[in-house]
Amino acid sequence: MFGSRGLCCSRIWNRSLFLKRSSNFRASFSTKRVGTHNGTFHCDEALACFILRRSNRFSDAQIVRTRDHQVLEKLDAALDVGGVYDPQSERYDHHQKGFSEVFGLGFNTKLSSAGLVYKHYGLEIISKELRLEQRHPDVFRLFLAVYKNFIEAVDALDNGIHQYDTDQPPRYVNNTSLGHRIGRLNLDWIEPDQSSAKEDEAFHRAMELAGSEFLECVHFHAKSWLPARSIVMECLTKRYDIDSSGEIMKLSKQCPVS
DSSP: OHHHHHHHHHHHHHHHHHHHHHHHHHHHHHOOEEEEOOSSOOHHHHHHHHHHHTSSTTTTOEEEEOOOHHHHTTSSEEESOSSOEEGGGTEEOOOSTTOOOEEETTEEEEOOHHHHHHHHHHHHHHHHHHTSOTTSHHHHHHHHHHIIIIIHHHHHHHTTOOSSOOOSOOSSOOOOSHHHHHHTTSOOTTOSOOOHHHHHHHHHHHHHHHHHHHHHHHHHIIIIIHHHHHHHHHHHHTHHHHOTTSOOOOOSSOOOOO
16 A cells, blocks of 8 residues: 555656656746847947837847857847847848848937837837737827836937937036946956856846836826826817917916927
């Protein structure tokens, strides 16, 4: 009796162990791997990696930092490295000769890896944050607003595009931008540990910093900008009720107008 009970328990234990191992195998097999370059990192690829990992397809994907083309070819996606822009194969680089992709829809700034990933995954990410269907008009409104007020500056700075055309020297130094703060997360030359592992740790901190400010921008526009926009649009619609010329408008309540 004891022997058969022990055999039964052994079979149950072996089966549970098999299921656990099978589950771990499936999990490891299904984990996507996203490549970006190693070495000094910048805001655009840190943000691009964060955005892509918020998508359903690349949720919590493993980040592989390398410039080895043989390694990159085996990965599920490559950002800011590889010399290829091809959304069908999930390749999002902007350094190659002849690259001139822009966001469109009235925006003409050359894209960085951040803008490329946002162009293809931004609607999905925003719809998830708003908990609305992608076809909801507010999702598209925020898609444009977040590009205008956050992503475009990342694209421009990474591509060396100045905000203003001027030959005058700057009146002061500004090192407080997101790009500068992410740049300071790179390993300092005086750090004793310059290993790849330490470099990857710094890059993940950069991803979190860029991502937190990206989400802050999305949430601000969802909670503040969209309600204010509704008030302004209502004001525009009812302007002829205020004056027949339509040139006088009255806001129903105080709100930012921009």
